[in-house]
Amino acid sequence: MVSMKKVSRSKKIDQKKGQKTTSKNIKGLQKSEVSEKNVKEPSQEITFRIQRVIQGKTEMRDYKIEVGRGDTILDCLDKIRDDLDPSLSFRRNCRNTICGSCAMTINGRARLACKEHALNLIDKETTKENTKENAKEKIITITPMRNMPVVKDLVNDMTSFWNQYKKIKPWVDTGDKPLPEKEFLMSIEQFQELEQSADCIMCGLCYADSNGVEAEKEFLGPAALARAYRLIADPRDAKQEERIKAVDNKHGTWDCMHCFYCTEVCPVDVDPLAQILKIRKMAVEKGSTKTRGAMHHLTFIKSVKDSGILNENKLPIGSIGGIFNIVGMFEITPVGFRMLTHGKMPSLIHHKIPKIEDVREIFNHFKKESFKKKDDSPVNYQ
Amino acid sequence: MKGYDVVIVGGGLAGLRAALEVAKQTNISLAILSKVHPLRSHSVGAQGGIAAALGNVAQDSWEDHMFDTVKGSDYLGDQDAIEVLCKEAPECIIELEHLGVLFSRTKEGKIFQRNFGGHRNPRACYAADKTGHAIMHELYAQLMKYGDNVHFYDEWYVTDLIVEDNLVKGVVACSILDGTLELFQAKAVMLATGAYGKCYTVTSNDYSSTACLPLEDMEFVQIHPTGIYPVGLLVSEAARGEGGYLLNDKGERFMKDYAPEMMELAPRDIETRAIFSEIKAGRGIKKGNYVNLDLTHIDAQRLKERLPFILEESKRHLNIDATKEPIPIAPTAHYCMGGIPTDVEGQVYADTKNKVQGLYAAGECACVSVHGANRLGCNSLLDCLVFGKKAGIAMASIAKSIDFASIKNNPLEQIKKSIENMKMRQGTYGIASLRKELQETMSEHCFIVRDKKGMLQGLKKIAELKKKYDAINIDDKGNVFNTNLIEAFELKSLLTVSECIVRSALHREESRGAHYRSDFPKRDDQTWFKHTFIRKVHDEFTFDYKPVSITRYQPEVRKY
Incomplete structure (x- = not known):
């Protein structure tokens, strides 16, 4: 599967305003900041526009404070609470991006307050081609996370997030395996394979910005699925098959709609999307071809392999397993009808692209690569 | 009023380890009260490792570990307790590994071990430089297995402990989420609240570190030698364990003047005083209040594998690439050796001789004392595990053997x-x-x-x-x-x-x-x-003393 580690998006949707704004890849920008290291500069006056819940009413309040280079958003929030308004509530603890407490929405994106530097954020937003008005006026907007109810000010009720975590049975289960006298042996490669997903700090940022969670509250969400992969890939765990089965369904991996936000907002590079895709791949390899997600996947591949481009008319029918799935057909027919009446129906005639053999060559190449990878895999230490 | 056989106050490492021991037993009701969600506890911030004489990398023995700990404590640590700590360490690590904790590995697939200050052998088991995080997330996950039998009260602040006639009867706590005040009646109560580093301006500790019976050895507060200058956030000792140098303004490895044998890997009190002396003598970098921690001579790939968090941390806070530039550091308040006095089973002392029935403590808030006047790196996580587990076992047996006592007032x-x-x-x-x-x-x-x-x-x-x-x-x-x-x-x-x-x-x-x-x-x-015991009665403070336990090693001159 393609690695999703360095994901770059040219366009993202500012969900709050519903407008499309252009922005650069966050990672690319961080690189340029590093070069201007340790510049001593005077502090700047920044306005923090913070969502408050005062006597049951939600409102935005402005707080102006002096901010220095190197001050994190968390430092600023502390300053506001200490000097201006002690009734402001937010969660925070370690100050060092490991406890995951200070998750909130900062300038429209889910972020950890202790990780973002206020002035860097202003710089980032002003360097964009479309300068944001807020950045020009030196305003930073802070609201609670999305997709979870608000308790007060910047504090979310994270019950739903933790419930999804509990659902995947988040503990390593060695089952009936006899416990060795000493540690289970594990190769360095096996450790490294698990390290990324195990780095998760359960801050909830991915869950807050996930389009999948926004659309379907039952969706397990990126963090729980990344945890699921961490367990599936653990050679000590005895429940691999059961775990894959448990998330290979509608509200498991297949509810993910590849919005990439989980991977973009993750403060510790867990790359949840990559973990979700790994589970899907494992599920299909283990012969799970009957879920709608897998059928969608396979129809997609077959269509591209056959004709070089996607046959959009066949995709929904293929995803439900063909026209003989009566219930499925009933489900998708209204959508088809709406497409027709809204002029969105693709052309019924599907052509093969010229030089289709080139596309097939790509398929063959990746097939070989994936076999090669398997040969290189380390000896099983279990 | 709610009633639980066992109530644990604090969801950090000591609390969760005890909880696991209680949860394993059937028919015991258990509540864990924590002022933050357990996974937000400061135990997740522990970086460098956890000590155990596994001998995976070089020859080691629990006796060596014990001697190092006794000497590190400047001989104030109780040797009966230190013996328990070091003897049980390997078993504790193996248990963790079987529970799914991800440790960094050797080529043979065993748990890797690295050097750490004050330990003569490579003894620190670790998970890159996020060891606390790795352990906490697996322990918490294991507790999920017991479903509703383990009741978590996240974001509850404990205001009072109820002790009548030398018997613990419960706690009073307040829900931070909605202000509800509740009395939790219990047969056994454990304090696993962490400590009080927030008494200082520069601290590597988080915000939640505040805790109050008699208190033992309170004068011993560990000031960690390497906090990122000026914010004070910790750069793990693992950085020196992997071969990092401490350099003054002249570019000298000044530790040669203070600990010629162990150099940068002498115990923390010695390192901290050395840095303090250098700064005072005007040899701080650019005559400032800091010195440099230099990792640039170490292979960059090795740093990326073993100290990824430190590299990310120095970049985030100082825009420094630690593989190419030294990290400015200064001492930062870090750990409290003193605390609530307990015996080796974790039971809390009411005075220098008598104990409180049903009341236990473990972790940083407690003083067993295994750390004496100075704790060695990697011994704190171990302290949480060994004595947390013991407290858990003791509480489970109390829960089964006694009935709830009525609260008089x-x-x-x-x-x-x-x-x-x-x-x-x-x-x-x-x-x-x-x-x-x-x-x-x-x-x-x-x-x-x-x-x-x-x-x-x-x-x-x-x-x-x-x-x-x-x-x-x-x-x-x-x-x-x-x-x-x-x-x-x-x-x-x-x-x-x-x-x-x-x-x-x-x-x-x-x-x-x-x-x-x-x-x-x-x-x-x-x-x-x-040991000193300080007790506040009304507004007066009184002192009492308890002798140090010596089982094996007589106090000697402490040189490194």
Whole structure:
């Protein structure tokens, strides 16, 4: 599967305003900041526009404070609470991006307050081609996370997030395996394979910005699925098959709609999307071809392999397993009808692209690569 | 009123380890009360590793581990307890590994071990430089297995402990989420609350570190040598374990003058005083208040594998690529060796001889004492595990053998009133400004180097602060997530704890481990080879003493 580690998006949707704004890849920008290291500069006056819940009413309040280079958003929030308004509530603890407490929405994106530097954020937003008005006026907007109810000010009720975590049975289960006298042996490669997903700090940022969670509250969400992969890939765990089965369904991996936000907002590079895709791949390899997600996947591949481009008319029918799935057909027919009446129906005639053999060559190449990878895999230490 | 056989206060490593032991037993009801979600506890911040004589990388033995710990403690650690700690360490690590904790591995697939300050053999088992995180997330996940049998009360602040006739009967706690006040009746209670580093301005500790029976060895506060300058966040000792150098303005590895044999890997009290002396002698970088921690001679790939968090941390805070440039560091308040006195089973002492029935403590809030006057790196996580587990086992057996004792004086109404009164305070002082004053006082008068004159001044300032506290202002009058109110309670505890630290430090007229008196610069085994117990009765402080347990090693001159 393609690695999703360095994901770059040219366009993202500012969900709050519903407008499309252009922005650069966050990672690319961080690189340029590093070069201007340790510049001593005077502090700047920044306005923090913070969502408050005062006597049951939600409102935005402005707080102006002096901010220095190197001050994190968390430092600023502390300053506001200490000097201006002690009734402001937010969660925070370690100050060092490991406890995951200070998750909130900062300038429209889910972020950890202790990780973002206020002035860097202003710089980032002003360097964009479309300068944001807020950045020009030196305003930073802070609201609670999305997709979870608000308790007060910047504090979310994270019950739903933790419930999804509990659902995947988040503990390593060695089952009936006899416990060795000493540690289970594990190769360095096996450790490294698990390290990324195990780095998760359960801050909830991915869950807050996930389009999948926004659309379907039952969706397990990126963090729980990344945890699921961490367990599936653990050679000590005895429940691999059961775990894959448990998330290979509608509200498991297949509810993910590849919005990439989980991977973009993750403060510790867990790359949840990559973990979700790994589970899907494992599920299909283990012969799970009957879920709608897998059928969608396979129809997609077959269509591209056959004709070089996607046959959009066949995709929904293929995803439900063909026209003989009566219930499925009933489900998708209204959508088809709406497409027709809204002029969105693709052309019924599907052509093969010229030089289709080139596309097939790509398929063959990746097939070989994936076999090669398997040969290189380390000896099983279990 | 709620009733649980066992109530654990604190969801950090010691609390969760104890909980696991209780949860394994059937038919015991268990509640874990924590003022933050357990996975937000500061145990997740532990970086470098956890010590155990597994001998995976080089020959090692529990006896070696024990000797290193005794010597590291400047001989004040109780040797009976240290023996338990070091003997049980390997089993504790293997248990963790079987529970799914991801440890970094050797080529043979075993748990890797690296060097750490004060340990002569590579003994630190680790998960890159996020060891605490790796352990906490697996332990918490394991507790999920027991479903509703383990009841988590996340974001509940414990206001009072109910002890009647030397028997623990429960706690009173307040829900931060909605302000509900509740009495939790219990047969056994464990305190696993962490400690009180927030008494200082520069600290590697998080915000939640505040805790108050008699308190043992409170004068011993560990100041970690390498905090990122100026914020104080920790750069793990693992950086020196992997071969990092400490350099002064002249570019010299100045540790050669202080610990010629162990150099950068001497115990923390020695490293910290060395850095302090260099800075004082004008050899800080650019004559400033910091020195450099240099990793640039170490292979960049190795750094990326073993210290990824440190690299990311220095980039995030200082825009420094630590593989190419040195990290500016200065000492930072880190760990409290002293705390609630317990025996080796974790049971809390009511005085130097008698214990409180049903009351247990483990982790940083407790003083067993295995760390004595100075803790070795990697021994704190181990302390949490070994004694957390013991406390858990003891509580489970109590839960099965006794009935709930009735509470004679229900304090709920009184506490409710005092909380309402607190909320209504409209005084002249804000919590934050008073806390800052307290931290500045402690950092100025009771930090790395202490003397009588300074500490007396410190006490005077604390007395003033206590008066000011009576005139604090609470802005938030609501019930929902009122952090303003919680911080007011915490400040009150901090004031008491700070006073205990200064009074204990003033009382101990010698230098030992982390407690260094410029007016009494030598260790005095004749008079001070003993633990101090400080107790606050009304507004008076009294002292008592307990002898140090010696089973194997007689005190010697401490050289590294």
